[in-house]
Amino acid sequence: AQSVTQPDIHITVSEGASLELRCNYSYGATPYLFWYVQSPGQGLQLLLKYFSGDTLVQGIKGFEAEFKRSQSSFNLRKPSVHWSDAAEYFCAVGAGQAGTALIFGKGTTLSVSS
């Protein structure tokens, strides 16, 4: 069955420190992978996506993610976290026809300490 696992429910990082959020997927074909961020009371904003090609993907707000097929992972990274990055982060895989049925992980809540 297709699924996405985000092992960390909650992470706290000091401002200025580096960040890595983990994501593992289970999908039979070539996956289309996404990272979204959600601030309290808001909808989801797309940070970055992987469809094919270069396995290191750059996104908005200084985020990047690396697709590793051998590990079925698509981890999100940022070299220096800002207080405004505190939010909930969701990894998703595109399933169904045209990949438009997104399967989401349970999310990781990021807190940033000063």
Next chain:
Amino acid sequence: KAGVTQTPRYLIKTRGQQVTLSCSPISGHRSVSWYQQTPGQGLQFLFEYFSETQRNKGNFPGRFSGRQFSNSRSEMNVSTLELGDSALYLCASSLGGGRSNNEQFFGPGTRLTVL
């Protein structure tokens, strides 16, 4: 270009009633998807409409239905509301073509409370 809009933003209903939520996609987008977000189950895919046809369907009961109009606007209907239907309902739109062209843009959601 305007983003995805959802109306209403907040809704309170009682058990047994029905409700209709509306979603207007980004101009030029032909695909609209609906998701339910709850603290317990997280984000779950409901269904997707492309060019007025349901193209993908999630694992929800038949009480949840939708439709799409010729201008790509979409509505979602939930009949015989249950307490467990309380959730944030998110709509997302995309161009709808090939797989590599289908990043989804989300609206702010409709917060449904069932009493």
